[in-house]
Amino acid sequence: MGGTVDGTVVPWGVVDLRGMGGAGFVVAYPADAVVVVSGLPGAGKSTLLRRWGGGAVRAVDPRGVHEACEAVMPGWLPYAVYRPWARVEHFRLLRGSVRRGGPLLVHDCGSRAWMRRWLAREAGRRGRELHLVLLDVGADAALDGQRARGRHASARVFARHRRGLGRLLAAFAVGGSMPTPEAVSVLLLDGVSRSRAEAVRFVAGLSGGLERRA
Template sequence: MGSTTDGTRVAPRGVVDLRGVDGTGFGVRYPAGAVVVVSGLPGAGKSTLLRRWSGAGAVPVVDPRAVHEACEAVMPAWLPYAVYRPWARLRHALLLRTSVRRGGPLLVHDCGSRAWMRRWLAREAGRRGRELHLVLLDVGAAAALDGQRARGRHASARVFARHRAGLARLSAALDHGDPVVPEAASVLLLDAVSRSRAVDVRFGR
């Protein structure tokens, strides 16, 4: 259950399920210095939500797509991404570690299907007295595919299927009340409607 500081702001703790909940816009509040991981299928709206929450850069965002594009910019056009993917992933991991160690609130774009990534982030944050929180965008496969078409970027069928299977297991376990994300202080579940209502995020008191 999540607590609220007022009628329009939610302070998640534990599992907070806002799927299927209509209403007006609301804000989300996390502790100072929290690391918030926004997860969901490719095309689920993670980047859109993160742009809205980052407040024109007021809260830093670590997005693997930015690292991908930075690597792509310095590589020959004829070289397939698969060749330098390990380097891009290493750069992303180093950027994540540096960002967590720097302190202050942090927003992270992640597929969410890799439990080891959440555990690693939780350990890095916990060593500095910070909490890890998870936001899971559960919009369904059809809506996510529509989102990919709208943005003009497409995950391969293999990658999409892998993320879909991992997130389906996570969602099913959360629906059954299983403690599958012990490393996260909260899990906020949003669908397409509640995602659009989550107008901003604040950190601290």
């Protein structure tokens, strides 16, 4: 599902662009959409968010919260000790950003269904749509991405995210009903199509997926 006009992709339902080469394109969402970019650690979520955000669109990345907490903690204190505080701060930032209104990009691993449901509820209370971008680049490419950026998720954390995303991708492969009913659309990208997704545009008056389903 979804539409493409003059190099602009307008997602609703499931839009699978994996394995599709070609020219670059722009992804368009309603002006107040909450767009969650998901994938394995090292899949390129932060890179895509930087490309799409460019400082003009609010983006929430847990790495920023991690670094802010790290900056005020003693250097000898392991991150594991204050991780719960960092997570609470991340949720506070997310909730505040959703309530503030306007377009929002969110960095999330995507393996936690409860997180998507919570975001969908927060957005829905304010009449906003939740959209998902899922990066399916494979475990080897994600590990290469971690090495390139010099940051590594532990083997345990990586394996947990891999299992969760694997189940989600398998559900999309089966077809039938939408495996993520909390999201208006899911845009599936691999390494090739991810590089083609040059920008995101939030368009006032754009007909949303909920209207298309009516």
